[in-house]
Amino acid sequence: MVRGIDCRLIPLVLQVITGVAILLGLVIAVELGYLLYKRGMKRVPVRVPTILPKAEERIEETVRLIRSVGTLQAVTHGYREVKRALVSLVGLEEKKGRTEREVVQEIMANPTLKSVQDELERIYRTYERVRFGSQGISRQEVELFLGDLREVYRNLVEKGYEEQVVG
Numbered sequence: 001m002v003r004g005i006d007c008r009l010i011p012l013v014l015q016v017i018t019g020v021a022i023l024l025g026l027v028i029a030v031e032l033g034y035l036l037y038k039r040g041m042k043r044v045p046v047r048v049p050t051i052l053p054k055a056e057e058r059i060e061e062t063v064r065l066i067r068s069v070g071t072l073q074a075v076t077h078g079y080r081e082v083k084r085a086l087v088s089l090v091g092l093e094e095k096k097g098r099t100e101r102e103v104v105q106e107i108m109a110n111p112t113l114k115s116v117q118d119e120l121e122r123i124y125r126t127y128e129r130v131r132f133g134s135q136g137i138s139r140q141e142v143e144l145f146l147g148d149l150r151e152v153y154r155n156l157v158e159k160g161y162e163e164q165v166v167g
Contacts, residue, residue, distance in 0.1 A: 059146055061081075071130070071137060072130050072131075076130060078146075079124070079126075079127035082149055083104070083107070086120075087107065089110075089156065090110045100127075104121075108120050119151045122144065122145070123148045123149065126144075126145045
């Protein structure tokens, strides 16, 4: 015994106090949650930033696809990759029934992408010819397509968007 208190009771008293503190914390959290729910506060979805892979890696992937599966599939893949990055950057919502052309027009309307508007237009026109026209494209057009992809990715990286784009 230490000054009138049994030493075996000290751990028991500490456990009871800890339990009461945890219970009070849970009650406060539930009450706060209920109050926020009652007020109708809206949750804002949070976009998890990821690092945009290096532009050259994406370009090289498109070049590998040209060699392995052909130009038509490679152009389609390259377009979809850059579109995915830009849709994420601009923050477009997924809407059913929206055409590819409408998506590209909304992307190009973004003021931060004005400097690459011509490149985006050429990328889309090439994609459109390949995807919907089933037309082959010349070697020069392939090189121009790859150059435009490089320019768009370079622009994103230069402006510091590499950590905001979901790749």
